[in-house]
Amino acid sequence: MSKKALLSGDEALAFGAYEAGLKVACAYPGTPSTEILETLATFPELDVQWSVNEKVAYEVALGAAISGVRSLFACKHVGLNVAMDPLMTSSYTGILAGFVVVVCDDPGMHSSQNEQDTRWVSIYAKLPMLEPASPREAKEYVKQAFEISEKFDTPVILRMTTRVAHTKEDVTLGDRVVPQQPPFERNIAKYVMVPGNAYGRHIFVEQRLNKLKALSEKTKFNRIEPGDKKIGFITSGVSYQYLKETYPDASYLKLGMTYPFCDDKIRAFAKTVKKLYVVEELDPFLEEHIKSLGLKCHAKDPSFRIGELLPELMPAVVKGEVKHEIKAVTRKPRLCPDCPHWATFATLKKLDFYVAGDIGCYTLACLPPTSALHSCLCMGAGVTFNEGWRKGAPDKKIVGVVGDSTFVHSGITGLINAAYNKAKGVIFILDNSTTAMTGGQQHPATGLTIRNEPTKKLILEDLCRACGADNVDVIDPKNRAEFDALVEKRINEDALSVIISRHPCKLLRQ
Amino acid sequence: MADKTYNITFGGTGGQGILKAAEICGWAAMYAGYHVKKSEVHGMAQRGGSVESHIRFGKKIFSPLVQQGGADILLCFHPEEHDRLKSFLKADGKDLMEYLEKAKAAIENPRHLNTFLVGVLSAYLPIKPDCWQKAIEAVFKKKYVEENKGVFLKGREMGQL
Ligand SMILES: Cc1ncc(C[n+]2csc(CCOP(=O)(O)OP(=O)(O)O)c2C)c(N)n1
Numbered sequence: 001m002s003k004k005a006l007l008s009g010d011e012a013l014a015f016g017a018y019e020a021g022l023k024v025a026c027a028y029p030g031t032p033s034t035e036i037l038e039t040l041a042t043f044p045e046l047d048v049q050w051s052v053n054e055k056v057a058y059e060v061a062l063g064a065a066i067s068g069v070r071s072l073f074a075c076k077h078v079g080l081n082v083a084m085d086p087l088m089t090s091s092y093t094g095i096l097a098g099f100v101v102v103v104c105d106d107p108g109m110h111s112s113q114n115e116q117d118t119r120w121v122s123i124y125a126k127l128p129m130l131e132p133a134s135p136r137e138a139k140e141y142v143k144q145a146f147e148i149s150e151k152f153d154t155p156v157i158l159r160m161t162t163r164v165a166h167t168k169e170d171v172t173l174g175d176r177v178v179p180q181q182p183p184f185e186r187n188i189a190k191y192v193m194v195p196g197n198a199y200g201r202h203i204f205v206e207q208r209l210n211k212l213k214a215l216s217e218k219t220k221f222n223r224i225e226p227g228d229k230k231i232g233f234i235t236s237g238v239s240y241q242y243l244k245e246t247y248p249d250a251s252y253l254k255l256g257m258t259y260p261f262c263d264d265k266i267r268a269f270a271k272t273v274k275k276l277y278v279v280e281e282l283d284p285f286l287e288e289h290i291k292s293l294g295l296k297c298h299a300k301d302p303s304f305r306i307g308e309l310l311p312e313l314m315p316a317v318v319k320g321e322v323k324h325e326i327k328a329v330t331r332k333p334r335l336c337p338d339c340p341h342w343a344t345f346a347t348l349k350k351l352d353f354y355v356a357g358d359i360g361c362y363t364l365a366c367l368p369p370t371s372a373l374h375s376c377l378c379m380g381a382g383v384t385f386n387e388g389w390r391k392g393a394p395d396k397k398i399v400g401v402v403g404d405s406t407f408v409h410s411g412i413t414g415l416i417n418a419a420y421n422k423a424k425g426v427i428f429i430l431d432n433s434t435t436a437m438t439g440g441q442q443h444p445a446t447g448l449t450i451r452n453e454p455t456k457k458l459i460l461e462d463l464c465r466a467c468g469a470d471n472v473d474v475i476d477p478k479n480r481a482e483f484d485a486l487v488e489k490r491i492n493e494d495a496l497s498v499i500i501s502r503h504p505c506k507l508l509r510q
Numbered sequence: 511m512a513d514k515t516y517n518i519t520f521g522g523t524g525g526q527g528i529l530k531a532a533e534i535c536g537w538a539a540m541y542a543g544y545h546v547k548k549s550e551v552h553g554m555a556q557r558g559g560s561v562e563s564h565i566r567f568g569k570k571i572f573s574p575l576v577q578q579g580g581a582d583i584l585l586c587f588h589p590e591e592h593d594r595l596k597s598f599l600k601a602d603g604k605d606l607m608e609y610l611e612k613a614k615a616a617i618e619n620p621r622h623l624n625t626f627l628v629g630v631l632s633a634y635l636p637i638k639p640d641c642w643q644k645a646i647e648a649v650f651k652k653k654y655v656e657e658n659k660g661v662f663l664k665g666r667e668m669g670q671l
Binding site: 004006110134162163166167168169170238240241242244245310311312329330331332333334336 | 523524533536537540544545546547548549550551558559560572573574575576577578579580590591594648
């Protein structure tokens, strides 16, 4: 009997990629995608890394694919924003060995700052997109994604949502098969995207889209399940699973390859049913396209574009009812009782600062009664908002805070910018020596790799001085009196200062 | 193997071992030959917030989530979370809340609460003892397997009374 395991969508995808002969995988952590790399790191024959940020991860993984080995990049939805620059032009360069771009969206924002719908990126970047609806499909689809990537010379987007990434299912494991490696060659026309070459590649991209459309029409991933002719559903992802519970007898067109659209199949399916419904989470991605084909279909009320869909909501969604908002009564997360971030924020609150915030565990300091963090936009903005806020509010006591992992990810450039443009203020690096929010991953300033092997350690204090900070102090915020005195001193100076507030996260010691 | 689909909702707060409890149940159902889906929420939820996990197993499972009013069994580790989640229970569903205090009194190490309650739960499910044993082996680090097997059996005895 073949081996089975109960795997999450993330884990199943990792096993699928491993079996498909994956060699290189790069990512920066982000819920709900983090476990993909954590699982891949357990296979010793793979080259797996936590990268500094998503742009770097994307480029290293793409470079590996262009050198001839199957590779993978994984991120959460907002992580893809950081990697958009390489992604857009990688559509033109294409690849040599298979390259899969895994993106996990978070409808309902279980752990995210927005609900952006990555499906639009496939249209914008002209890249094929697969959407598994379960862990078993995640494993199967990633293998197919490598095949499509190589056959069509394209990165392939594999989009999951929280409810697929974090659902566990019994999955059958298989053997690893490594495909023969194509030879690495110089190819200036393909890999040097200067205007003349890029024009030629854009022609290729448009032709590729047509070929991918033909694939979308015939792939078994876009599957018609004939049933009751009165109602037909076009759907994808976890919405399919929810619908099947409520409407087991209806007809379905279940889309697993959601871009390019399979127009012929959609038309053919529409003809066979009396009433056509499109059911999808978040934006009207399928709905708008299907309507543009001139087909009459029913879709959810716009109020359901906000938040995730749930199985019990299906009748209301299908009937086109307005969403009935139920106030969530769930217990809110908070910082752990002896978290070192508490100490830093106790001071910031006492001194009544305006605190430009960032993303990490410490964002929870915005919650009452502490309420001592006053912005959270994207990674790195704690540093740059300190500079921006001072433009319009020079008389206010403004500081910026940023976590250690976040500083390395996106804060460094902001600090250089502040120094270069003569900005002042105090930036606190909340250094708990880990990426706590996503479960405690290593990063350059911890001096350990994804496999906990020692490596070159980034010394934050040296780096901040090199960036141009006038003062760099390292202090344990739990030394309350000393910390308060230092902060009061620095805030009253006309200087750009960095205070590295260093005390390890207690989760590290568990 | 039973024909019907089993729906179980687990609830509690971060750090109580809810996800581990659901994990044992999921592996056990898999070893018993069922199609299993289990859902859970990570991330922010682990910072002391509400944690819930759903398990569904049967011949063929679509949704990973139990619907409101759809749970055959509700297993909560915290009274307030129980108040929040009881709407998941079917009218004739089994609420295991009555065991929470008894379980707390029966264990010596508070970290064993989750395994003990899974033992109680096992008495209500059509999954054979050897599948539970294998599940405990799959879910715990080797050095914790034997003690958890013992705790599980005590919970199972309480559930069978
Ligand atoms: C572009 C982007 N990538 C990843 C994430 C997910 N994420 C949010 S905060 C964070 C890291 C937090 O680590 P750190 O800054 O060290 O703060 P801590 O949680 O340890 O306090 C990550 C990975 C994100 N929100 N945006």
